[in-house]
Amino acid sequence: MRVNGEETVLRNSATLLRFLQTQGFDPKAVAVERNGAIVARADFGTTELAADDVLEILRFVGGG
Amino acid sequence: MAKIMRHDADRAPYLKTMQALDSDLLDDVLDAVEGFDPARYGAAEVEAALARPRLGTADFAALLSPAAIPHLEAMAVRAKAETQKHFGNAVSLFTPLYIANYCVNQCVYCGFNCTNDIHRAKLDQAEIARELDTIAATGLEDVLLLTGETRKESDVDYIAAAVKLAAERFRLVGIEVYPLNVDEYARLHEAGADYVCVFQETYDPVRYGEVHPKGPKRVFSYRFDAQERAILGGMRSVSFAALLGLSNFRKDAFATGLHACLLQRKYPQAEVSFSLPRLRPHIKNIHENPHDVHERELLQVMLAYRLFLPFAGMTISTRERPGFRDHVVGLCATKISAGVSVGVGGHDKAEKGDGQFIISDSRSVEAVHRAIAARGLQPVYNDYVRV
Amino acid sequence: MNSTDDFRLGGKVFRSRFILGSGKFSHAMMRTVIENAGVELATVAVRRANAGGRENILEQVPENVALLPNTSGARTADEAVRIARLARELGCGDFVKVEVIADSRYLLPDNGETVKACEALVEEGFVVLPYMYPDLYAARALKAAGAAAIMPLGAPIGSNRGLLTRDFIRILIDEVDLPVIVDAGIGCPSQACEAMEMGCAAVMANTAIATAGDVALMARAFRAAIEAGRLAYRAGLGRTLAAGGEASSPLTGFLE
Numbered sequence: 001m002r003v004n005g006e007e008t009v010l011r012n013s014a015t016l017l018r019f020l021q022t023q024g025f026d027p028k029a030v031a032v033e034r035n036g037a038i039v040a041r042a043d044f045g046t047t048e049l050a051a052d053d054v055l056e057i058l059r060f061v062g063g064g
Numbered sequence: 065m066a067k068i069m070r071h072d073a074d075r076a077p078y079l080k081t082m083q084a085l086d087s088d089l090l091d092d093v094l095d096a097v098e099g100f101d102p103a104r105y106g107a108a109e110v111e112a113a114l115a116r117p118r119l120g121t122a123d124f125a126a127l128l129s130p131a132a133i134p135h136l137e138a139m140a141v142r143a144k145a146e147t148q149k150h151f152g153n154a155v156s157l158f159t160p161l162y163i164a165n166y167c168v169n170q171c172v173y174c175g176f177n178c179t180n181d182i183h184r185a186k187l188d189q190a191e192i193a194r195e196l197d198t199i200a201a202t203g204l205e206d207v208l209l210l211t212g213e214t215r216k217e218s219d220v221d222y223i224a225a226a227v228k229l230a231a232e233r234f235r236l237v238g239i240e241v242y243p244l245n246v247d248e249y250a251r252l253h254e255a256g257a258d259y260v261c262v263f264q265e266t267y268d269p270v271r272y273g274e275v276h277p278k279g280p281k282r283v284f285s286y287r288f289d290a291q292e293r294a295i296l297g298g299m300r301s302v303s304f305a306a307l308l309g310l311s312n313f314r315k316d317a318f319a320t321g322l323h324a325c326l327l328q329r330k331y332p333q334a335e336v337s338f339s340l341p342r343l344r345p346h347i348k349n350i351h352e353n354p355h356d357v358h359e360r361e362l363l364q365v366m367l368a369y370r371l372f373l374p375f376a377g378m379t380i381s382t383r384e385r386p387g388f389r390d391h392v393v394g395l396c397a398t399k400i401s402a403g404v405s406v407g408v409g410g411h412d413k414a415e416k417g418d419g420q421f422i423i424s425d426s427r428s429v430e431a432v433h434r435a436i437a438a439r440g441l442q443p444v445y446n447d448y449v450r451v
Numbered sequence: 452m453n454s455t456d457d458f459r460l461g462g463k464v465f466r467s468r469f470i471l472g473s474g475k476f477s478h479a480m481m482r483t484v485i486e487n488a489g490v491e492l493a494t495v496a497v498r499r500a501n502a503g504g505r506e507n508i509l510e511q512v513p514e515n516v517a518l519l520p521n522t523s524g525a526r527t528a529d530e531a532v533r534i535a536r537l538a539r540e541l542g543c544g545d546f547v548k549v550e551v552i553a554d555s556r557y558l559l560p561d562n563g564e565t566v567k568a569c570e571a572l573v574e575e576g577f578v579v580l581p582y583m584y585p586d587l588y589a590a591r592a593l594k595a596a597g598a599a600a601i602m603p604l605g606a607p608i609g610s611n612r613g614l615l616t617r618d619f620i621r622i623l624i625d626e627v628d629l630p631v632i633v634d635a636g637i638g639c640p641s642q643a644c645e646a647m648e649m650g651c652a653a654v655m656a657n658t659a660i661a662t663a664g665d666v667a668l669m670a671r672a673f674r675a676a677i678e679a680g681r682l683a684y685r686a687g688l689g690r691t692l693a694a695g696g697e698a699s700s701p702l703t704g705f706l707e
Contacts, residue, residue: 063472063496
């Protein structure tokens with residue numbers, strides 16, 4: 001998988017929600033694009049990741 | 065089909081030939097005029113208007129009120145600066161050519177009134193061509209073609225043919241004919257016309273009905289919407305005017321200014337300009353009372369127009385005497401006619417048909433040119449290239 | 452604040468006409484600045500999250516302050532649309548400040564792409580506030596596209612050079628029927644005050660505060676200046692007598 005531009009290996013099958021939690025992201029504070037499409041927060045728990053997925057995980061920062 | 069309006073302005077229903085426009089301009093202008101009470105303004109409002117960098121509607125109203133009369137000189141100083149800022153020292157020259165004076169309207173103030181027993185005439189294409197050649201020989205490059213209102217004698221085909229002839233000889237061709245539909249303006253634009261003059265005469269629907277007792281001109285809103293239809297038909301420039309003295313001239317001038325202002329805001333690419341016809345004696349009614357529009361009031365209106373819309377053109381008519389005309393060009397007027405005949409034809413041969421009004425300045429193009437130059441201004445024949 | 456002078460934007464009412472840019476502040480300073488500035492609207496950007504990162508800027512933003520995510524990073528309309536959608540997903544309402552900048556030297560916005568982005572985002576139900584170069588045609592196009600306001604720059608971002616574009620901002624105020632919010636270039640409170648006196652609906656500032664000696668105090672200064680400018684505008688500036696010569700002889704002496 002590619003996450004935020006970096007290669008990583010998906011060890012076990014996992015839902016997006018699981019993945020975020022194990023990686024230390026706060027699911028309530030991020031937005032996720034999977035293969036170019038936004039995944040709704042409500043669907044984090046039911047979205048199964050695939051080994052060749054490209055994820056962008058984004059949050060708000062100070063800016064502007 | 066009739067036009068839907070808040071104001072009950074039309075005194076006759078739309079003819080089958082008339083296109084109704086879905087536009088708010090008429091209601092917006094009449095709403096504003098309703099709220100304009102010239103007596104309500106005093107010196108304070110006038111001075112505030114003159115000090116403001118950009119005049120709003122209320123400022124325009126103040127400058128048109130009687131309270132502004134003592135401030136005419138201050139208005140003139142500022143108007144001159146605005147004119148120079150937008151137009152430099154250039155003054156454009158043109159002449160009108162009446163190609164026919166048949167008319168089905170009965171406007172009480174006009175020499176072409178269909179009940180007036182005047183000599184009616186209509187130039188054929190060969191005569192039009194000769195008239196145009198004569199005018200072109202004077203060096204003019206801008207001609208305004210006029211007819212009376214009649215779709216029978218002066219139909220759109222006839223006008224289009226004349227426009228074509230004019231476009232072959234002149235850089236700039238304008239038309240001052242009865243109001244037309246969008247596709248008709250488009251056709252005339254295609255034939256070579258770039259500017260359209262339609263005078264509302266008065267913006268007071270009641271008075272309008274009184275002075276237009278019969279004829280298609282009775283449809284107030286169809287006439288009011290003419291400039292907008294002209295723009296939609298591709299015309300580059302439109303002219304506005306009330307016949308000052310027909311009704312309350314201050315309110316009419318206010319309406320005229322707003323009409324131009326709102327149209328330009330709606331169509332930013334449109335060029336707008338003003339004319340200021342003042343009731344003058346004409347053949348059948350030399351005792352018409354001008355309702356207190358003396359030269360002083362006329363100048364006041366001109367200066368107010370200039371300050372309200374600094375970028376708008378302004379034409380000074382041959383109804384006014386040479387001394388007046390010579391002083392207002394460069395001060396606020398930007399366009400002046402020369403070598404004028406207001407009868408049908410009259411340039412190549414003697415007038416074929418009787419004139420619309422009595423002119424006060426019959427100077428030739430050369431004489432007007434010299435007068436302009438003598439005042440340190442630049443006579444301009446054409447500043448436009450049609451692509 | 453007088454409630455009859457409410458600042459309305461995208462269906463919301465704000466009592467402050469000061470919009471804070473949240474860049475260039477540490478998260479620690481954020482809350483203090485927001486409180487001193489008295490803002491009810493602050494921008495945020497969208498960036499990649501760090502694994503294990505704990506900082507959530509939203510914790511620094513008080514309840515009553517609405518977030519205005521910007522599309523910074525977008526170089527094209529498509530990228531701006533993408534970022535706006537992500538921002539909305541992050542849960543901040545429908546407001547978005549469209550910034551499309553493909554110029555890393557001066558950070559000048561691309562008006563053409565901005566118009567395109569605005570059209571697309573209005574279609575998707577966003578309340579769009581476009582950052583733009585003060586061009587009348589672009590402003591008209593943005594209004595036609597459904598923008599909720601226009602945000603012309605006063606000077607290049609971060610330059611602190613004030614209202615270099617003041618004459619053109621004035622044209623926008625006069626000609627475009629939308630709130631005009633000056634953004635970028637404001638370097639000191641008096642410039643913010645000037646913008647409000649001219650008739651701007653609101654002012655946005657960031658660098659001038661973030662780089663001040665005493666950040667919180669500067670935030671307060673801006674707040675006061677923006678309020679002062681607005682009051683002056685509502686009061687109506689007095690006459691300034693024009694300098695200039697008088698005609699040697701009267702221009703109206705010819706009348707009969």
